[in-house]
Amino acid sequence: MKFTFQIPTKVYFEKNCITNHLEIFTYCGSRAAIVTGKHSAKASGALDDVTNVLKNAGIAYEVYDSVENNPSIETVEDITEKVKAFKANFIIGIGGGSPIDASKAIAVLAANEMHAADLFKNDFTKAFPVVAIPITSGTGSEVTPYSVLLRKDMETKVSFGNSLTYPAYALLDPGYTVSMNDKTTVSTLIDAFTHVMEGYLAKRSTIFSTMMSLEGMKTFAECIPGLKSKKYDYNFREKAAYVSLMGGLVIAQTGVTLPHGLGYCYTYFHQIPHGIANGLFVREYLKRCETTVKEKVDVVLKLLGENSVDSFGDTLEQLIGKPPKLDQEQIEQYAKLSLLQAGSISNTPFELSEEDIARVWEKQNDHAE
Incomplete structure (x- = not known):
């Protein structure tokens, strides 16, 4: 028998897991970039729970809600520039697979000087911590290293990921999926x-x-x-x-x-x-x-x-x-x-x-x- 197994992400699966575990946000950093889509994070209640916890913890944050379904590398690059200007030191991804995948890409790009197209080489040595908060029940991206992005130049989606792109934490509250x-x-x-x-x-x-x-x-x-x-x-x-x-x-x-x-x-x-x-x-x-x-x-x-x-x-x-x-x-x-x-x-x-x-x-x- 021979196999390997790796899951460096710490998973919390429970009701009210965001408010129950305020401490994990303080472990991650002092300035948070919240990456999400236009509507679902707000509708689910997850965005309000996160911002309330960050305020209570004294953590500065900005919300970047421009992630589309099937996020493109252009969107990821645009958000990364804003994240760098804000000087964020960790990323919170709220949504389905698209915002969480985008968060992983942004976590790498914001921590390195590199072009988004170079992500797919998997040749990077650091990434900001990611807190993944799924509000759909599908991709499982909160516990994988993979980020799948749209390559318009190739007319398809392409993935990257290595041991550095696993989220640090995954907070799963099934109640957030009720709004789907x-x-x-x-x-x-x-x-x-x-x-x-x-x-x-x-x-x-x-x-x-x-x-x-x-x-x-x-x-x-x-x-x-x-x-x-x-x-x-x-x-x-x-x-x-x-x-x-x-x-x-x-x-x-x-x-x-x-x-x-x-x-x-x-x-x-x-x-x-x-x-x-x-x-x-x-x-x-x-x-x-x-x-x-x-x-x-x-x-x-x-x-x-x-x-x-x-x-x-x-x-x-x-x-x-x-x-x-x-x-x-x-x-x-x-x-x-x-x-x-x-x-x-x-x-x-x-x-x-x-x-x-x-x-x-x-x-x-x-x-x-």
């Missing part, structure tokens, strides 16, 4: 599911990551009735936040696989939310996995209470809809762009050529609108 609308609730939870599922099937999976994957998939199955009925009580929100946490812990060890690598094209060209974009590939992905790791696919289906890949594919289709119809030019373009996601492709438990990837895109049309 239905579409975001579904999309983010499907993202969390794909993390635990892909991590379980990944070449880099270990006996330790497998324990968390199995737990995450079992808990996701308990959330499916709530997703179908759209009845999101606190118990549902707590379980969804737990699945998201498990997903982050898993992919921090295993990385992701084909659905993530291909899903970026749906997000970039069709504005399909990240989690739904991943979910649209699950049917075809699991069918292909049956040819190489069938025993694992059988475990996935058993945990989900499904008797076949197609039955689960139908369940997902009920929740997230059908993929868009693609023409041949789009299929060829997306296949080439998907090759840029070399890490996800190499981590997939079957071999993939460019022609194989094109066939996966072609198969999407079998279930398209």
